[in-house]
Amino acid sequence: MDGRLPTIRPANENLARLCCSIIEEQLGEIERIVVSELLNKGRLSLPQLTRFTNLRQSQVKAALIALMDLDLCTYKEQQEGPRGSAYYYSVNPDKIVYRMRYPFYLVYVADKYGPIGQDIFLQIILYGRRTFNSICDAIQSIHPDQDQVLAVFKAMTDAKEVQPTDPDDVKTNLDKRIEAEKVWKATTDSTMTARVREKMRKALDEEERKAAVDKTWEGLKRKHTTLDEDAWRQTKKTKTVNDLYVDDSLHWKINYDQFHVHLRNAAICDLAKRKIHPAASFVMKYVLDCCEGSMKSCKDDEKSVPIRQWEIRNHMNTASGLCITMYNPNFTSNGQQRSSRRYDSDDSDDGPSSNNKHDPYIKSANPETEFIDLLAKYNEHFQLLKKTDGTGQTEFIVPLKDLSTFMKLEIIRKTIREGFGEVGLRVWNALYMESKLDEKTISTLTMTQAKQVRRVLYMMLEQGFVHLQDVPKRLDHTSQNTFFLYYVSLDLVITNTIEKIYKSIANLKLRRYLESQRFTTTMERAELGEELSDDELKQLDVVKRMTENFKIAELRLDCELMVLKDF
Template sequence: MSMQCSKLCSLIIGETFGMPVQSVVDVLLQKGPSPLRHVLTSMMKSMPIEAIHGALKTLIQHFVVNFHVNSTTGETIYSVNHEKTIEIMRYPRYYAHAEQMVGPVGREVLEEIVQSGLVSISKLIYICGSRVMKSNPDVTEAVLFEQLNLFQTTAMRLAAKKYIVIVPPPSPDNENNEADPGAHKDSHKLPAVDLKVLLGKLLKTNETKLESLPDANILWGIYIQQFHAELRNSMVYQALERKFKSMIDPRVIQVVIEVGLERHQWEDEGAPVSMHEIKDRIEKMPDGLATSKHISEHLEIVEDDPMRILSRLSNQLGGHFAFNMKTAVSELLWNIIDKIITEKHGFHALRIFRLVKASGFVEQDTINEIGMVPGKEAKHLTYKLVDDHFINIKEVKKTYTTNAPPGKTCTVFYVDSSQIVRSLQEYCYKAAYNLKLKSKIEQAKIKRLSVKEERITRILVNMTNKNCAEDQLNEIRELLTPPERGLLLRYQFSSGKLLSGTIQVDETLFVTELYLKYHGKNFPKKK
């Protein structure tokens, strides 16, 4: 794990779980995989042993820390899972996606599952019900039962869409941690829950023991792979829509992707989909009849595109089409790299990069001639790209005879996709860390004023509920002075920009992860 990645992981853990848990992770990041005694030795003066155990338990339950038993010493070794840690940064996107697909209650239920790490459905419904009682102490028994029923129905919808799944608890051998929890056929089947029993426990304020419930040992968690697959598909749809604009209806390609990758979401190429099946699905969509009359033209436009992301496998039944997701992800990544190079070094640098990429191995003189860039500028930009790890240098012999003098060599330039992807990930780690740290500093500056605003807002809500006069409400509003309001507005603007930047960085990082997932097996291992 690189230094930039470690710094980002530490900051994410601190934001999510708090400073005490962050300090435990910092020890594991500094020392690497370590037994418990090393962690205790490093932290015994700053934290009680019980707090250290509690922090590790929380991290393990959220799969942020892995553990295994050393076969030689018999000690349990703990290590930070940086991939799971960085995925925490993506949770707001999961919540927004779940809300879009299932509704606001779906977001609320998903947030509770993520907060718990692993939780049974009965306990999940109980927690959501207790929040309803806390926010509305006067809620009636009938309304509360309806809410519990709504939470159960929403959990069933989340499971049906494979957003949540039965997850085995973390184990020392890491077999459960590495296996795909969604591969089992019953992994998305909700157990029967007696809502009347849960209602009785909620009405008894002292009743919090849920271990006796039938599904207490069936734990559910968020299914990251499903969210990743749908976010990947969404990015591809948006890219195709930008590329072809009004030439095609993106829903046509959407059907090919969803049907072709229905069973195996992470195949390089989807299963063949017939024209007849595409037409049937399009006709069932809103305003789909008009599109269904021109489906063949839409498919031909994408099929003839130089990207070659759609291929016709046969001409039976109007044709069978397959979508190549591996190629689509590659195009997404190269498009991002092109934009980065253009923003940093300009169009001439992008022209040089594309020339080197297309040529394989090319000398500086060839770049000057074919790149249509002045010699001095071409050399300067080429070495700028080398410094930023977009281009690599290699020295080769001009002649391959055994008697050739050692000086007869030339310098050639080439593109190494694995190095570019890893360098891009490092840039993303550094950018995400800086953005989050800046946001944290800005939040600390405005913390006291934010607390004051929240307190005034609560007072205004209570006074409004009591039908107080408008003059009294204005007096309370004036407690927040115009300069303070201006400061809050500036903070909201800057925090919005920082959040937008973090989302963009995370999207780039997500594309690099997708690229490594499809192409990583062909890359040499990172030293």
């Protein structure tokens, strides 16, 4: 890699379309042209961008500055012989897609911090990165009490939802990793064998985890108190903690990973409410809130830290209005006795003794403990809590990775049911549970006609939900001496579903734009306050409702995209 820039693969067509639609809607046409070239061609220098976009160099510079201010664009300096160096620019498509989720982030901030936190968040996302003093000046007319604003800002930084910027933010993760590998290789005299490379990988991964902590306010405080540099020593001597928050040399930005952690935890609570009981959502929220401080990102967190059973039980006892009476599974929600109950040999003719009680709830001496055990029970391929071993006390953890996988499976199964019906869903579930099967075995397991199974398999194979492996009986690989096995690769199915969501959201944005263009004149007249006829008012109402429905559909698809890609 010495002397050459690492290659950044161009974005695929659907992702590039979606990113260009977002940039054009939020920033403008010139920024869209620049982003389109960077997504389609990878790294480009300023002269190359000017040539490919057919824009003036000043326009390209202004667009790049706007993108870098919003933390959407990065650059890399490359030495080019004796003439000097050149700068190559690239964009991060993931952060462009995150801009669609600002409504979700904003709702969370408004619920947790109120109007002050909402205005602070709006100021940061409007400019990309801001100092505390610039935020106070912008919202001073709305919130004149600076001490109250500082208290809310401290709470947001302590929760890692706002983090300080770093000079390395202008570099891509790939560039940072390559530079770290060069430094690590320079400090060791060992030959780069497979074992040494594995040691280097683990060491660099640990450094990245520590760097993630240092970018929070807690890590920043440790940096101010322990780093052996004269500048930081002087800062420590002359500035208090409050002065460090309002220091104009510190610019603050949004931490997307922490917001995704909040949204994932909220999705787990909603899953507990749908699958178990409304009280389960309350218990899971308490457990996840206790463990949230140790969570770094959705992709790195496989499980939560342990929490003791008595802590959960005490919280349930002190909660007001929480109904934790154990539900009797022998009765339905309307109190009717289940007819599919399997009788034991020692039951009477009237059925099991527990079914004779026409009470859908079981009275227990320790309902809290039994309710916690219910959450720790493996139910429908997932469980909300897991017991830990070897602590001497009963402790539970939340299997975050397993729950995220289950939520992804829910989205995939819903997509398959909508596209291929119940038969397609049964076939897909059989392949997912049993791995590689032939048509005859699939037909037997799903109790479906072979002709119908073959038709559904071919449809799902064409759209990427099912994959095929040929197993030859001879070396010539002829079709007569080959049998075929169908299987499901969950990672490939998730990738394929993400591509379909990219395409769907891009199509919705295009359709919304075209529908708005049809009635541009009417909308402009309404904005100017001109009098409109009855037909024009009806058209305006139809356009508003249609636009609102398109936006709701985009947000729903973005929720699924967030679960599949970022959880």
